Amino acid sequence: xxRNSAERFVKWMKKIQREAKAALVKAQEDMTxxxxxxxxxAVEYKVGDLVLLSMKYLNWQMSGR
Numbered sequence: 254x255x256r257n258s259a260e261r262f263v264k265w266m267k268k269i270q271r272e273a274k275a276a277l278v279k280a281q282e283d284m285t286x287x288x289x290x291x292x293x294x295a296v297e298y299k300v301g302d303l304v305l306l307s308m309k310y311l312n313w314q315m316s317g318r
Contacts, residue, residue, distance in 0.1 A: 298304065
């Protein structure tokens, strides 16, 4: 009796693991698809290229010297 119950439990757990893995793979594919909708090719800069930098998030700590 115990052996049969243990075997059924193992089969049940393996089935749940397969289903969970499939759900995770699908979720990952969905997230990638939706994240990629707003992505574009990155600009490649070369040495010597001039760029503009925003200082909006730079916190300068000036000393009073």
